[in-house]
Structure formats: structure tokens, C-alpha cells
Amino acid sequence: MMPKIFPGEQTLFEDMSFGELRASCGMSVEEVASELGYSPSTVYRWERGETAPKAAVYRALELIARYNPAQRIARANDFSFIDLFAGIGGLRRPFEEIGGKCVFTSEWDRYSRQTYAANFHDNPFEHELAGDIRPYAADPSRVPGHDVLLAGFPCQPFSIAGVSKKNALGRPHGFLCDTQGTLFYDLAKIVAYHRPRAFLLENVKNLERHDGGRTFATILHVLREELGYEVHHHVISSAQWVPQKRERIFIVGFRESSAFSFDDLEFPTGRQPILGDILEHDVPSKYTLTPHLWNYLKGYKAKHEKAGNGFGYSVFGPNDVSRTLSARYYKDGSECLIEQKGKPPRRLTPRECARLMGFDEPQGSEFRIPVSDTQAYRQFGNAVVVPVVRAVARAMASHIVPEREVVRTDLKLAQELADA
Numbered sequence: 001m002m003p004k005i006f007p008g009e010q011t012l013f014e015d016m017s018f019g020e021l022r023a024s025c026g027m028s029v030e031e032v033a034s035e036l037g038y039s040p041s042t043v044y045r046w047e048r049g050e051t052a053p054k055a056a057v058y059r060a061l062e063l064i065a066r067y068n069p070a071q072r073i074a075r076a077n078d079f080s081f082i083d084l085f086a087g088i089g090g091l092r093r094p095f096e097e098i099g100g101k102c103v104f105t106s107e108w109d110r111y112s113r114q115t116y117a118a119n120f121h122d123n124p125f126e127h128e129l130a131g132d133i134r135p136y137a138a139d140p141s142r143v144p145g146h147d148v149l150l151a152g153f154p155c156q157p158f159s160i161a162g163v164s165k166k167n168a169l170g171r172p173h174g175f176l177c178d179t180q181g182t183l184f185y186d187l188a189k190i191v192a193y194h195r196p197r198a199f200l201l202e203n204v205k206n207l208e209r210h211d212g213g214r215t216f217a218t219i220l221h222v223l224r225e226e227l228g229y230e231v232h233h234h235v236i237s238s239a240q241w242v243p244q245k246r247e248r249i250f251i252v253g254f255r256e257s258s259a260f261s262f263d264d265l266e267f268p269t270g271r272q273p274i275l276g277d278i279l280e281h282d283v284p285s286k287y288t289l290t291p292h293l294w295n296y297l298k299g300y301k302a303k304h305e306k307a308g309n310g311f312g313y314s315v316f317g318p319n320d321v322s323r324t325l326s327a328r329y330y331k332d333g334s335e336c337l338i339e340q341k342g343k344p345p346r347r348l349t350p351r352e353c354a355r356l357m358g359f360d361e362p363q364g365s366e367f368r369i370p371v372s373d374t375q376a377y378r379q380f381g382n383a384v385v386v387p388v389v390r391a392v393a394r395a396m397a398s399h400i401v402p403e404r405e406v407v408r409t410d411l412k413l414a415q416e417l418a419d420a
Helices: 018-024 029-036 040-048 055-067 092-097 110-119 134-138 163-168 183-194 210-226 291-306 350-356 373-382 386-400 411-419
Strands: 079-084 100-106 148-151 198-204 230-237 247-254
Touching: 018 040, 018 055, 029 040, 029 055, 079 092, 079 183, 092 100, 092 148, 092 386, 110 373, 134 183, 148 183, 183 210, 198 386, 210 230, 210 247, 230 386, 247 386, 350 373
Parallel strands: 079 100, 079 148, 148 198
Antiparallel strands: 198 247, 230 247
8 A cells, every 4th residue: 555645744746836746657637637537627727837736636646656666657857858840839748748848949930939938838938949940050059958859840852962972072971961951950960969868850741752762861861870879760640649630750769779669659549539529619600611712612622623633622520530730721721621501611710720739638728829810720730749749758758768667557546545
């Protein structure tokens, strides 16, 4: 039986916030909510410090963090990480959940920085919220030291050229030449300078095939041969976590040899999510397509169907799974229109997009959207699917801090013991 923490007993955790204590248990907000029988919105309010949980909740978490007899538990801030090309923070949250502390953020788009700042409450920031990464890549000493580098880097065209030809011409080869002028080059310089324990890079599925595979070959050559990292990559579809067919490539690297494998990812069980899980019930009329736009989309699709092309809108019902949400969704919403009886279909609302990308629970509304609909659509269309990143982060966790295993513990039992 777990020992009891009595009122007034000195603990290692007395100065921790709820969020830090939760992270020390290796549990996500959603797991704490599910195991303790609270709604995720309630636990998120505890996380943000808007309300406080009962003392028994703290005692239960303390018991788990301190006395779990089976394995060493993740402590808050076991490792540090930086968040490059951060967007609205889709990579950050899962790495905080496994015990990481963000020490540097870079995102060039000012509207995305606005959303990021609204949802991560080190504002004024404990660390710098930088814009353009290039000045920091030019002088990587300006970036704090870190254990893990996260980057959803944009794919800019570059290709690898023959080393022998470059040698013959007296030109340098390697990433100082082959990738110079790209944003990948900038993150590679930061990796080369700081030598983090691990990195996670995310990009579109087509990165593997870009320029006949030469772009991806260059990236792997730089990471493996020039920077000396053990590298794993895998394309993952989001459809098992959210009702959206969104495939993205994830590239994981470790400075030292590891036993990491994408085969260790934990996938959800139960039925596949459907759009009905995330749809709002009372949607303002402004999201319904105008008759003019609806007629235009139907005519555009008919023209391309006649020509044998597959271009055009897609209309979905509540039992369907969406196509990939893109950054151009604000223009006409054509990749995912929601059917409506007796009138033209409608766009998803920004809140539904937040749910579709996993920033909110299926019927949640905790993620803050402080920008216009146009900017919100762009941001969610460019984002990562948070539950997918969560699965990758958990698979990486014990390899980032090798002596630690993130565990899932019976919080209900722990709370009963704390209440006893």
C-alpha cells in the first residue's frame, strides 16, 4: 500500500504548481481527467491556475509522483527543449506532458505568435519568443542550450549534388553548400552547435518524394553523416486519433545509439473518430456558403470531372472522416464542407478546426483563438495534429532520459488512498 502524505508533511512537491505536479507523474491533462473522473475543461482550468483542485487531488498526484513502487516516475522539467517554426504550439504541449520545459521559441508569423502566447502562459515569457530564426542560426550561441530540438520546418527546394563533381570544381560539399539558403540549413546549424540529445522534425508526407527523392536524401545525409545522429523516420496518418486523413512525416534523431522504434507507438483503441464527434450544434449562418460561391464550386467540380480530373469540393456528413485541412481553408473551405439539409453546406468553424487538429477535446473549447477566422484557418491548416505528436513524444520519452520510464498509474486508487 502506498504511504500516506499527512497534512503538513514536508514533500518534494510542495512548491510545484498543479501543472508541474501533473507532469511529474508523466500524465497528460486528458489522462488525469479520465482517471479521476473530471472533465478535461476542469483540469485545464487547474492547469492554467484559474481554479484550484481539491486537496485530495494534490495528495493523489503526490503519492504517484513520489511512491510509485514499480518504476521511476518522470519529474517535471526532466529535460529542456526548444520549439522552432513553432506555429501555435502543437509540438510543444506533448513534450511538456512528458516532463520537458520549453526554453526558447521561434515563429516568424506575428498572428501565430499571438495565438501561441495566448495558450502558453509564460507571458511575459520566461524565455524569448523570437521571430525569424535566421539571425539565431547565424549566431547559435544566442539560442539557449537544450536537450531536445523540435521543429515543424518548412520544406524549401534543395537537392544534393555529386560530391565528386563539386570536388573537381573546388566547391565545398555537405550541408554548408547543399542546403544553404533553406530553413532546414538554419536548424541544422543550431543542431551542429548545441548537439542536443534528440530532435523531432515534422513535415508534409511529400517531402520524401520531393525532387525525385533528392531533397529527402540531402536531409538524411546531413542528419546522419554530417551531424552524426541516429535517425528514424515514418509517415503517420492522423485518422486513428482525429476524424481527418492527414499524413505527415516525422523524423526522430538521437545523438547516442538508442532502442527507439516507431513500432512502439501506442495507437488508440475503439472506433475510429468521426466528424460528428467534433461538430458544434449551433453554428452561425456566416459559415454557410453563399449561393454564389456554392454554384461556383459545383461548376468548377463539374468542369474538372468532365476533363477526368479529381479537383473540386468535398461535402461530408457527421459519420464521415475529413480530407486534410489546409492553410487555404479560409478561401472557400472546399476540402471539407459540412452538409446541411435544405441549404448549401458550410465551412468548419475555427473551434471545430481546433478539435479536428487535436488542440481541443472532441467537444472541448479550451484552446484560445485570439485571432480572426482567416488567421485561425491558416494556423490550424499549417499545424500538427497534437495527439499524433503526443504518441511520438511518449515513444521518445524513455530515450530522451534513458533511466526514466513514463508510466500510466491508477489515479483513482491513489485518490482513494489520499482521501483515506
